[in-house]
Amino acid sequence: MKQADLSISNEAEDDGSRQNDAPRRNGDYDDIRYNLLSDRTFLDIHGCTSRLAHYHGIDCKLSGSVYVVSEIEGALPLIHGVSGCAFHQRLSPRKLYSPVYTMACTNLVEEDIIYGGEEKLRHGIYDVYNRYRPKLIVVLPTCISGLMGEDVHSIIRDVKDDIPCNLVFVPSEGFAHRDHDSIDSIMQYVATSWKNTSQQFDFRGCGQVDMLASLAEQLMEEQDVIENSVNLESNGRYTYGFNLELQEVGRILGQMGVSINAVLPTTTVERIRQAPAAQLNIARSRTDKWAAYMRDEFGTDQIKKWPHNSGIEGTARFLQDVGSRLGLDGEAEAVIDVEKKRAAKDLAKIRRTLSGHSFAILSQNLIFNPHRMKVYLNDLMLPIKYICIDSLVLNRLKVSQETRDMMMKNMYGIFDEMTPGFQVLIDPSAEELHKVSKEVDYVLGEFITSPIHEKVSEIPVLDMSLLCNLLYRTSFSVIVELGRHLVQKINKPQINDRRLIVSRLKYNSPYYPMLDDPRISSSIGMWHGIWRATSSGGC
Template sequence: MADNESGSRSSFLTSFVKAYGTLPLHGITAIPGKISGALMLTDAIEDAVPLIHGPVGCAFQRKVNPFKPHSPFYTTPCTNLNDTDVVYGGEEKLEQGIKETYQRYHPNLIMVITTCPSDLIGDDVEAVTRDVSSEVGCDVVYSTGDFVGRSKPVGYQDAFYAITDQMLCNGDGNGDPERNEGSVNIVTFPIHGAGIKVAEMASVLGDMEIGVNKVCFDHTRVEDLYDLPKADLNITDFPMQWAKLMDERSDVGCYEILGWGRYSEEKDPELLSPYGIGGSSRVFREIAEMMGKDGKAEEVIRRRRKEAEERLSKVRKDLKGVKIAALGGLHGVGLNLFKDAGVDVSVLICRTQIMESRLTEEAIKEIVDMNMNLAEICGFDPEALVNPTIEEEIKVIKRSGTDLVIAPSTSAHLYNREGVRTFDPTSFMIHHQRVGFECPIELCQMLKDALKTPQRRTPLLSMLEHDSQMHNMTPHWAKLSLAFNLLRSDAIGDRVKVDADIGGAEGGFDR
């Protein structure tokens, strides 16, 4: 692995993870079911094992991990429900299955995950789990997907809620442990790599005299989960039902780095920009305030910020005057990070096609406006493009003298063939973007590296036809996406009715 001058590291892991990154799932052409989310959580707990209460297909197919396709779930035992069980019930099998799972794997936690058949036939999973728990030497928890309403991702949220409800804060002496006063838990989504990304945060909090009780998920074991209620505060990536429950039952506060809840009240776009110097300062301040460490925090923030800004000023010198075209939206490299890097955002591109099946027009407009507000707050005055074709983008990019386009590798080739350099934000987002003062320095280095790449290429990818609107996809996949969103629309609770132009879709096969 290379250590470059900003201290950032890159390794084969980046390419390996990236290799699977463009599968257009996660609401684009498919949604993984709750089992996958529950498996993701179980897999992140080293001494936990899942037991899928269902037929073999639910166990076999779910080995393919939609969140990390490069890393299958190898261990997925199931109760092997067959058609007889569907008629007569599968509770006996479940009971036996729990016992055997314990005998075979000797875990410290068995996560029972229900499936369509077991849900529909009405197996009383709660009763079975409760009754058999005392006969095995470990915790047994069940997750049905019904605990958390529409919170996403359902499987993950539900399973973690189940652990909190049935294990950590179940009122049987748990949930009220001896407190680790003045400490916090940092709990990130398992695929976000807590181990790599929270080290700096933990260090800054430490300087503020805020202890870190637990970091999840980083070689997390069941005993680590039991320690979670000892802290005063849970810090999570985004709103988590389990954290709210722990707050209710065990008085452990919760703080969300991405402040969705507060945004809906305050409408402050900076609440959704927790990264970079300014964003991170705010996050640390808010945590400190919740922990009663405001005074100490200011001094620490000032010092750490100053140190980082000194190094940043050197590293970003070569980026002065560099113009970039950035992507707007809810995910991506935050505009404030570009501000820290000293570049100018000359073009802001917003794509709303995928959102249109899920969000109302007003919501979409709010997202676009929010991005423009943020740009203004950061001192940028970009030309805004909403759902442009690639030709329209190229025209504006060239006219504005933009040096670099922030483009994931699904579309980078479209720019490179036109002589426009690109920077792939995915790697930065997965491996570097975090709360702290260091990542702007890393971003500067990565932007400088991107400016050294060839300006023009004749990529093989550019030989393929891409959809004119969703130009990260071929026309066929764009149709699959349209089909998916159209067909699943119009459910109870949906706010949006999808109206796709079926007639306009290019159809047919080569026969």
Template sequence: MEPMSTCKLFGAIRALIGIKNTIPVIHGPRGCAYHIRYLLSVRSGSKIRICSTELSQEDIVFGAENKLEETIIAVDRTYKPDLIPILTSCSTSIIGEDIQKVARELKDEINADIITISAGGFESDQSGGYEEVLETLIKDITIPNQTNEKAEKPSINLIGVFRGGPDLLKLKKTLKRMGVNINCVLTSGSKLEDIRNIPLAHLNYSFCDISGIIPCKILKEEFEMPFIYYPFPMGFSNSLNFFKTLIDHFKLDYPLQREYDKLKPSIDYFHQELNGYKAAIIAGPTRAIALTSFVRELGMTPILISIDLIGEYTLKELQWAIGDAKPKILIEPELREIEKFIEKEKPNIILGGLGESYFSYNFKIPVLDVMHGKELTLGFQGALTISQKILNLIKSNF
């Protein structure tokens, strides 16, 4: 009754807004566009542009494909985007509006590329939206423009990345220093041309157990591109293993161990200061797994791991991350389940996102947002940043 995951339309929009100069058009009532834009703007601190056909009751009864045509043309002329994704909502999926037909008829009348996504909220959870967007981009944008010309330098595509900011910027710089270029990030910060050129890379790396695996498998089948899905570079050891995996794959000469060894005094310090404290982790599968092994690396005890959705490899990797710890594991829980556990067990800190601020306010437990903020969380520097923030929050709460 109190779900902790959202609908397909939200997932689809979240994946699409990362593409530069892209204006999604939701074919549905105005509330779908407004509330998703509002939530994503609050979470990211960025301006989000989502347009709507703003359907009325009469439109739902009699159909509104003409209104969709008018909206698409207006968006193309007003904003001059490179890509206009057309998405159904619950209402237009139910009445069967033919958005594919509208897109075909307008293809030569507008300047933007156009794709269509069936995104009725009842069709699946947000993972279905993520996957359908990535699959559609690969099949409609990438595959018709396939090429056999690989980049000269080692390069990778990051698949299933919907957050940009300091994390992505720092990761690009670090990998470039090591001799690895990022060819395309699907989708955060990518341009349409980047998506077309996905086959130029040598390797795909899934950054999301929910949305990245199937697209990686499609790219492997279509272009014979290998892919890796683990580890995710959050935490000292996870970051070390992430960089080492790529260095070994491309047979690069880089003093990674020397760089890591310089961090050992800091790691020992945080382990000493945080040893024995209890953490609750509330996140998506990829970050939940990384955070679980990370807090154990800091000497902390993960007492709760709440995961909103699970992917193909989630449970296997989670068992590795847990080690000899015995946390409560909640898979696709309802809000009340999490609330009852936190009220009873009283962890010293909650690692999650903005949604967990409710627990912080009610139970006087500090929350560290590692999901949606603009803080650095990935790589060695991100591990140092998170460790210091955890320590500051816990000590200030005593």
């Protein structure tokens, strides 16, 4: 049989297991810190490198699909496109320090683009199986193979009886991404989801969403349902707090009498096939396309994890809802009560330390979750004087004024339900930020705000990038870890007269971390103009 021309790693004998090896360290919190250190080491900037790479670098829909494949034991991606696509997608924003070592590509060249690459894909599937003997081959088309109109479904149907492994096709072409108009719809969905848990939304074009949906549609099979069992969706083993959440949720559910059937997508091919054996799917609020398919096809009930299900009370309510869906109200209530008391005991000393200081929150998060403030105010009991939110990124993405007004209205509505005493500043000026910094003891920065703010205020910002994303986890422990992390930051001597090089650079504020250079600004403006005109986007 003719060998396909494959672009494969130099480590040709690698069986793919390296890409599924999670970092091993003593203790969950050490594992979280190790992940952050790995990201910092790779790009040598700061802890938000994966977000920066997602926004400004590895931003193809294919990236999300490849990442999900790398989470599945025994699975291997086959990129149907040019070698450059496969090369760049070895790195995922979710695990920059751990490339996908084993990745195959049909390596389309000019002749294939003119005359068609379907035979090359056919031979590529055979060759990947003969080389690696995977349990699952996931065929991922690229922009060029999609534009060529390659009939990938027919190729898979033709070869599936000859290949003793599973084959799955995912619509991963970059141009199949959501168009620019959907950004406004997404922001409307985000704002509505803060208050309305019945909100439904088709999160089109996300590689992870489409990959999970394809697994449900093409791999899962009818099963006998296991009573009081659940499938738990996760962002993956390489994201902060994965082990911490899984261990805690597994323990709490186990005490309630509930077993975990599968953690999706971080599991084996066989577990994915048997996912319909679960009685209930626990899905995240934006990625439940797979769960909706299982509901319609297999009758599997589902429950969503919403933004308001964060913090001690939010987590407790969500776990109680899970118990209720399974008819275990009494068992759930007893277990959750014990967990809340344990968390309160651990937080008592942390609260006493934090209560002696004043704080300001500085956020440049695209979809700032106002429910996170409940964690700071109600769980950690921080004396917060100011909440400063930079929404310039919404301007850059051309979110409509109507949508922005709705976001502000819903956000203020949630803030009104909280403990009064803090002031909210939207898009504060440099002078306002400087004034805020002088009126508080500490400024808590999230994601990518620290260098700009330190340049303006000359006051260090406590970087909360490490744990702020953990607040979306279904966990009581992450709240305690967040408090401990903050106490450590406060107890560490602060050097108020430091002059970091990264803080002395002149940044383009709307496009941070880009420098304020007319050549860079022109390039960014041209790129976003093309993006808005051609309906392409991020992964």
